[in-house]
Amino acid sequence: MESTVLKIGIIGFGNLMESLLPCCDSLLDGNREGNIYAVKGSAEGLAEKQAYYNFPITAGNPLEMLENVSPQVILFSPPPTLAETLTETVLKPYYNRLRDSNQAYPLLICFPPKPLPRYYRKVLGNGISQISLMPCVVQKAGGFSIGKYGYSLVSMDGKAMPSQEHLDQLVKFTQPIGTMLNVSQDDLMAALSGMVAAHNIYELCFTLQRAFQFCGQTVELPQIASEMRFELRKFAVELPKDNAPGIPSCRQETFGSLYRQITDISIRAWYEGLCQFATNQGLDLNEYSRFLRITLDVLLMSVQEETPEHLREMSEGCATKGGLLEKALQVYFPEIERPLIRWIMEESARVGRDSINEERAWPVELVNRTSKVVQKVFERGNNLLN
Numbered sequence: 001m002e003s004t005v006l007k008i009g010i011i012g013f014g015n016l017m018e019s020l021l022p023c024c025d026s027l028l029d030g031n032r033e034g035n036i037y038a039v040k041g042s043a044e045g046l047a048e049k050q051a052y053y054n055f056p057i058t059a060g061n062p063l064e065m066l067e068n069v070s071p072q073v074i075l076f077s078p079p080p081t082l083a084e085t086l087t088e089t090v091l092k093p094y095y096n097r098l099r100d101s102n103q104a105y106p107l108l109i110c111f112p113p114k115p116l117p118r119y120y121r122k123v124l125g126n127g128i129s130q131i132s133l134m135p136c137v138v139q140k141a142g143g144f145s146i147g148k149y150g151y152s153l154v155s156m157d158g159k160a161m162p163s164q165e166h167l168d169q170l171v172k173f174t175q176p177i178g179t180m181l182n183v184s185q186d187d188l189m190a191a192l193s194g195m196v197a198a199h200n201i202y203e204l205c206f207t208l209q210r211a212f213q214f215c216g217q218t219v220e221l222p223q224i225a226s227e228m229r230f231e232l233r234k235f236a237v238e239l240p241k242d243n244a245p246g247i248p249s250c251r252q253e254t255f256g257s258l259y260r261q262i263t264d265i266s267i268r269a270w271y272e273g274l275c276q277f278a279t280n281q282g283l284d285l286n287e288y289s290r291f292l293r294i295t296l297d298v299l300l301m302s303v304q305e306e307t308p309e310h311l312r313e314m315s316e317g318c319a320t321k322g323g324l325l326e327k328a329l330q331v332y333f334p335e336i337e338r339p340l341i342r343w344i345m346e347e348s349a350r351v352g353r354d355s356i357n358e359e360r361a362w363p364v365e366l367v368n369r370t371s372k373v374v375q376k377v378f379e380r381g382n383n384l385l386n
Contacts, residue, residue: 006035006169009071009106011062011086012078013038013049016111019137020075022147022176027073027169037069041078062086066094070103073169076110079320080384083112087123095124107166109133109173113192113324114384116185117157129162131155131170132185134192135177138298138314142305144247149240150178150298151291153195155188178298181291183283190281191288193378194274196324198295200332200373201228202315204270205303211341212259215348219255221311225303227253227260228267232300235268236293248304262344265363271296273370277378280371327380331373340366 008024010017017038028035036055039062040046046059058065066074078086091108098105108130110120120130136150152174156162162170174180183191205224212219229250233239242250253260274292278285303311320326 006073007069007071008036008073008075009062009066009069010036010038010075010077011065011090012076012111013040013057014077016135016137017075017077019139020135020177022139023135023173024075026175027173037065037071039065041082063090063094066090067097071106073107073109073173076108076112078112079323080112080114081322083110084115084119087115087120091120092123095128099125105129107131107162107169109170111135113189113381116188117155117160118185121157121160126159128160129166130157130160131162132188133174134188134195135174136295136298138302139176141248141298141301144301144305145176146247146298146301147177148175149247149294149301151294152177152180153188153191153291154180154182155185156182157185179294181287187281187283189381190278190283190378191291193324193374193381194278194283194288194292195295197277197328197370197374197377198274198292199299199315199325200328200336201267201270201296201299202303202311203329203332203337204266205300206308206311207337207340208259208263208266208344211344212255214341214345215259217256217259217348219253219259221308222304223253223255224263225300226250227255227263229297229300229304231264231267232271232293232297236290236297238290239293239297248301250304258347262347266340266366267296269363269366270370273367274374276367276371277374280375281378322384324377324381328373328377331376335369335373336366339369 006028008027024032024036033054038055038057040057040059043059046057049057095105105128108120108128110130110132113134117130117132121128132155134153136147136152138150139145139147205221208224209219209221230242230252233242240247271292275285275289278288302314316329
């Protein structure tokens with residue numbers, strides 16, 4: 001379909017949709033003006049966005065936008081707490097109008113983890129083309145475009161499969177955000193919980209830096225991230241080489257051997273904890289473990305290249321109230337940071353040692369604690385679905 005006639009309607013133009021505008025550019029061949037129409041949930045920040053973007057952005061009446069524009073692609077990104085209500089009050093009457101006038105249905109791409117794909121078919125009727133997409137949100141790392149190296153989750157209802165035309169549109173839309181891992185809708189929340197908890201790697205890097213400083217060892221965040229990525233490559237053969245063009249390079253860092261060992265143990269234990277949760281949930285590790293390794297690598301690229309302030313915004317600033325990332329952060333600090341700092345300080349205080357105390361069970365404990373963090377995120381997600 002030509003970009004001159006393809007129109008995209010966005011319902012819920014928040015931070016996520018702004019970060020995914022490169023996906024719109026990919027689908028539209030870069031021609032946003034006259035092809036994108038967005039609606040925010042409120043007038044807060046509306047004037048600033050209207051001044052910044054060259055496409056119409058309004059507030060408060062998404063049904064009117066859909067009826068006026070008749071988009072071929074709808075990006076549905078309200079808060080999870082409002083998704084069902086807006087499906088009933090906005091999408092349902094619009095789809096009924098399309099059905100009554102015998103018009104083609106658009107491709108509906110939904111971003112809230114709640115509701116699951118089967119809900120949209122139940123409410124909107126048979127024949128729809130709907131996909132739930134949980135994108136890799138890290139697109140840039142300093143001057144590097146890294147989204148294409150990442151992984152995103154997609155889930156579909158078997159009775160609402162997109163047409164070939166819509167699948168082609170989806171492929172083009174998702175080109176900037178890397179590889180798609182297709183999971184069943186019954187596994188979506190478990191897979192998403194691991195993806196969300198992986199983002200706590202930012203906090204893990206902050207924790208290690210603070211602990212090392214308490215012990216008198218100054219280590220910069222980019223060094224910690226580089227060491228972690230170097231360690232990942234020892235068991236993740238699918239990752240780009242440490243000096244591959246187009247991405248930040250990584251190496252074995254030169255800070256003290258004790259602290260380097262702790263860094264290596266931490267990234268391995270974090271990864272193993274994510275896998276342990278996935279195994280407990282019955283996810284296919286042949287696919288999902290690769291997804292986790294690549295996700296961690298891309299996140300660590302941003303730790304190498306971005307400021308601490310930007311990382312905080314990507315973590316705490318993107319944590320929707322009542323959402324999964326908020327829960328991941330709430331659980332992380334008592335479950336991981338405090339005991340981890342205590343352990344590192346104990347190891348550092350052991351006179352004459354330049355390696356960890358092999359008699360201690362902390363690496364296994366960190367695996368279990370990481371799995372527990374993901375479990376708490378998963379429970380929050382299931383509460384959203386009920």
